[in-house]
Amino acid sequence: MVIGLRDNNGIVNRLEPLRISKIEQTTRTWTRQSFVNFFLHFTQFLKKHVTDEYSLDHKDAVLFYFSPSSKTITMTKSSDPKYQFLPDWFFNGFL
Structure with a gap:
């Protein structure tokens, strides 16, 4: 993990x-x-x-935010490259 x-x-x-x-x-x-x-x-x-397909051309990251005060988790998607940390070779094994 x-x-x-x-x-x-x-x-x-x-x-x-x-x-x-x-x-x-x-x-x-x-x-x-x-x-x-x-x-x-x-x-x-x-x-x-999270049902969108991932591809090397479409690299949306799914972001999760935990709010300790409300004890809730929110989910958003972003195509901002700053959230793309896994290398392409990693995904080539799955695509």
């Missing part, structure tokens, strides 16, 4: 690999079971709401 590490403003500015078996040792707020539950719900949400 690859996780995004946030700065103090909540912006993901670094990616790092993390083994699911190491979640409890590495994080202070997640257990393996809570992560699996979150992951299952999140992937079901993605399957329902």
Whole structure:
């Protein structure tokens, strides 16, 4: 799994690999079971709401924002290149 590490403003500015078996040792707020539950719900949400096909010509990024005060997550799409961090060779394996 690859996780995004946030700065103090909540912006993901670094990616790092993390083994699911190491979640409890590495994080202070997640257990393996809570992560699996979150992951299952999140992937079901993605399957329902993120339906556009990705192509090398159409690289919209799906952005998620968590509001701690309202405990809600909002989703937006952006074609801004600053959000496109995965290299083309990565997607060539899936397209």
